[in-house]
Amino acid sequence: MLLGVSGGIAAYKSADLVRRLRDAGAEVRVVMTASALQFVGAPTFQALSGNPVRSSLWDEAAEAAMGHIELARWATRVLVAPASANTLAKLAHGRADDLLSTLCLATEAPLLLAPAMNRVMWANPATQANVATLRSRGVAILGPAAGGQACGETGEGRMLEPLELVAALADGLAPPRLAGRRLLISAGPTFEDLDPVRFVGNRSSGKMGFALAAAARAMGADVTLVAGQVALATPPGVRRIDVRRAAEMQAAVLAALPGQDAYIGAAAVADYAPAETARQKIKKKEERLALELVRTPDILAAVAAHPQRPRLVVGFAAETADLETYARGKLAAKGLDLIAANDVSRADRGFEADDNALTVFWRDGRHEIAHAPKAQVARALLSLVADRLETGR
Template structure:
């Protein structure tokens, strides 16, 4: 109930439309037991007034290094020393750039440089800005310095577009702050994740594929990294940005995914096969475009390698091998059959017949099975579902020691 009791949170609010959610965040941080003080950038004050945050936090809001009354006693240093955690939410693309480059020309950036408290950032911006290589490079710099990144989420944005870049929900941010107080559950672990579809080429312009977006697997890789793991992600053909701090290997075909997974397998503690790997591929890929020649066409297909079963039987088998099962009926029966037949330790099954979860959706729900047990993860954002799955995996690893 009061998991942040005794914590002093310095909340930095930067200038984006998501700044309005920071007001709710202040209240939720306080409900969790934290004392909160707010610093706003000049741009943030165009979206939300300082009076709102002062009323909620019970403390004056600071926004300028040139506040004579506060700075007479070096107020920015006092604030920097006061905080046990510095949280920037929302963190705009510009704010991430300034933090990565070590700017100190406004109060918030100066505080981040002057404080020895752990720094957490919750990005929020347009999906194209989030995916831009410059933003991702700045984020990678911050992650390398030990900054914890919370989110972002995916969905509708104020600009009318849909995609990655939404500010994580305040409850999820509070949970992430609370998690940061504990030793990372997967610190020192190595986790290998496969994600996305595979495309099996028929000719230079056609392929056999499936509807997997890769969002669930990428959320799993991101959650594992945030929990302290060294993460390698083998990704099928998707356009999702690489989660911060994750090593990514891009592949296209099932055979390429198998080769990449097996090559990365030695030394891994966990393999999570979240990819939707094609079961069949054309017997041959034609070098030229196949022309229409009749009312019907027969393709000869051959079975692809079973990556999950190969990993489970491999000499370098990780301690835990976790599969995924996307089903449209008889969820438990099919999932348990796959669990036993492939020699898995856990399998996470989801009902992809539902339009609000699974393939292409931003939310999911999982039923996780093992030989003599089951754990249900309720419907919600894939980031939260992934975190709950990783917590279960961490628990299983700890029980093996």
């Protein structure tokens, strides 16, 4: 893997990216632009990659043997992260005035770019035209994400996080295992209102479902994400529908169902909702308050029984005890193809955590997905989904 680092504050993330790539088994060589060196020093990348860092076309020792051509031939893929607006412009117009742009022009390896810049620069028509040109030539554009930026503004332009980039690289070049597939994913909690200021909800953060959406998109799928009330940015390239209540989530899921190849129900849907929602705030008067709760729609069962049922229906079972018993019970009762069960009683996984571990069950089998960051767990689960879609079982 040849990693190009161009100028921008997001270059600090690239140091962690080198470590994550090596953890995933990649050999990494780093090429930096002169501007990138103003943000992070070459010794940092040399220590993390275990290889000398190149930054100049005028390195006599390297170029005596046409080092830039050797690097271009060595690379099996080239990732530029961060890719600044200037770098995008140079590559779109075929310029080769420094080592990094020369390598990108001279290599036959797949080229991937992870843009990082101010939101206004990203939205500028010139930048968007450059991105469109690069995409038309088969260059993969990874991101950017939306969120807070170093300049203090908020919007699209953040470089994807290192683990997100590793996920994209892991599945994005093989060709993508989910290319041409349509996936519908639900994520996050549902909130059932008691009155205008109170609700019944749960601790789901939506991180697992959003990780699945991001990984599925990186694997080439057309992804629709139905999301409960969460504070998460929409994964790049994902179509998002926001909902609040279980009934709203069911309506949105069923409306989006036609033509889907798979549905993954990762949302933590409330099992019960208040029978009535008070139109005014309930006042604190009595020592006790009794609430009547009624069952909410069973979205998974509805999808599994739907006339336009996807080829694959995958459920989640968040349990605190007897994991296999309850998971297999849901698998059979709801008519699912797979169910991914996790122990949410543990603080290091499940709700609100950044990591997870899953046991995936089907009628006559099971598969363990080890404790890992949710982006990695998502890729492992989607590999099982891709297996099923490919074999037709």
